[in-house]
Amino acid sequence: MKEAILLLEDGTYLKGKALGKFSTTTGELCFNTGMTGYQEIYTDPSYYGQIIVNTNAHIGNYGTAAKDNESDSVKISGLVCNAFSHSFSRAKAEASLQDYLDRAGLVGIWDIDTRALVTHIRSKGAMNAIISTETTELEALKAQLAQVPSMKGLELSSAVTTEKPYFVGNPDARFKVAVLDLGIKRNILNNFISRDSYCQVFPARTDFATMQAWQPDGYFISNGPGDPAAMSYATQTVKAILEAGVPLFGICLGHQILAQAVGVSTYKMHNGHRGLNHPVKNLITGRAEITSQNHGFGVDKSSLEQNSRVLVTHINLNDQTIEGIRIKDAPAFSVQYHPESSPGPHDSRYLFDDFVQLMKDKR
The missing domain is CATH 3.50.30.20 (Carbamoyl-phosphate synthase small subunit, N-terminal domain)
Known part of the structure; x- marks a missing residue:
């Protein structure tokens, strides 16, 4: 060897x-x-x-x-x-x-x-x-x-996003979901497809007007690599979605971008969370979930506590970090962990159902 x-x-x-x-x-x-x-x-x-x-x-x-x-x-x-x-x-x-x-x-x-x-x-x-x-x-x-840059400050979604828009699912599905691809995983799209949603996946730097021209029922902001603080282009897109009042759901990096869009800062964690057994508490239902996680940045708790627009919905039971938020004045929410969780666990897949319900209510 x-x-x-x-x-x-x-x-x-x-x-x-x-x-x-x-x-x-x-x-x-x-x-x-x-x-x-x-x-x-x-x-x-x-x-x-x-x-x-x-x-x-x-x-x-x-x-x-x-x-x-x-x-x-x-x-x-x-x-x-x-x-x-x-x-x-x-x-x-x-x-x-x-x-x-x-x-x-x-x-x-x-x-x-x-x-x-x-x-x-x-x-x-x-x-x-x-x-x-x-x-x-x-x-x-x-x-x-010594020549390798620190992950802090790196914008990496541009390196992994799709080069051009594409469609997945059944064109005759009940809902249309515009997906901002910051580094999306296939099983996230599979969860939308299984819930009667037709998705158009857009490159990371796509602006709101371009996606809105498709007239989607909702927007999804995906996971991805790098430092969210280096992604002002995505933050501006999410701000525009919030102003339009269209249902929005974010996962992982999408969670951090949503937080930034309403004025909450993010930070680089000491180690991050990466694994399949992270305990999270849903503060709305009082239930605990075992979750799949992969992130090295997080939403700053002290910054969030000073923001009246945001409701904390989930916390990490290991270190009390922010795992989920909901915007009080817009139909938008996000989680830091991965509810699509492939290969598992599947405790949190109800969040896709919650997003579908948001789109139903908006209709």
């Missing part, structure tokens, strides 16, 4: 075995605690520009299948894992994860003590890192890593 190295910006480095393409890659290092769904993670556009540490000990054991992709390609910058399985067992699998990553040209490293690594970055915070399977020369890698 060829040797590989992982170097963090604080000087910490670990040696392991090469995975995927023999090359060098950089990105923000962060970890996901999900026990399954690795393919969905790797193809989620929200992870663009990031190196993912899978905390589950065994990666690759159930292979890959095209239906599990959340976008048309692998979006992560690199992969770190403990035990990598070159063989796999699943009736519906079409290929091994090794072959899948080779085709994607992804650089990775395995046979790493991921428990120690996660403990380190959980304490120090998410930071940039470099993986190399072609050199272990630390000084050269440090020089290359």
Whole structure:
């Protein structure tokens, strides 16, 4: 097995075995605690520009299948894992994860003590890192890593959004939903389609007038990568939607953009939330939900508390961060987590029904 190295910006480095393409890659290092769904993670556009540490000990054991992709390609910058399985067992699998990553040209490293690594970055915070399977020369890698920009301040949705509008679903469906694609996942669209909605997906920088010309029943602001504070174009679009009084629903990055549109600020989190088991409390119903999450930025609680237009609807039970809001003077709401939750859990899919109800009420 060829040797590989992982170097963090604080000087910490670990040696392991090469995975995927023999090359060098950089990105923000962060970890996901999900026990399954690795393919969905790797193809989620929200992870663009990031190196993912899978905390589950065994990666690759159930292979890959095209239906599990959340976008048309692998979006992560690199992969770190403990035990990598070159063989796999699943009736519906079409290929091994090794072959899948080779085709994607992804650089990775395995046979790493991921428990120690996660403990380190959980304490120090998410930071940039470099993986190399072609050199272990630390000084050269440090020089290359020093050129990598911080995730804070980066606008990345432009790199993953669709280049031109497209349609999904049944043209004869009851509702028309205009989707602002900041890095959308396919299973979000599937949830709209299954609720009798026909979607037109627009590029990230599309203005309100262009989308409104289609006369949609509602607007959806998607998930995506990067710093929401660097996306004034999307904030202005959402402001226009709110002024028009058309139903609006946002997820993850869309949640942060909605907050900014009503004057609430966002911030970069120490580590972010990434996994399938984050407990969230619905403050309206009093019920708890187990949720799927993937975000490194959040809505600022102190800024929100000073804003009379916003009602907090959901909070994170681990750290009390803001997980959901509703706009008091407009038919608009959003959540920080992922109610489409593929492969699961599915506790929060009622939020799509709530959005459909908003569109019904507006009619």
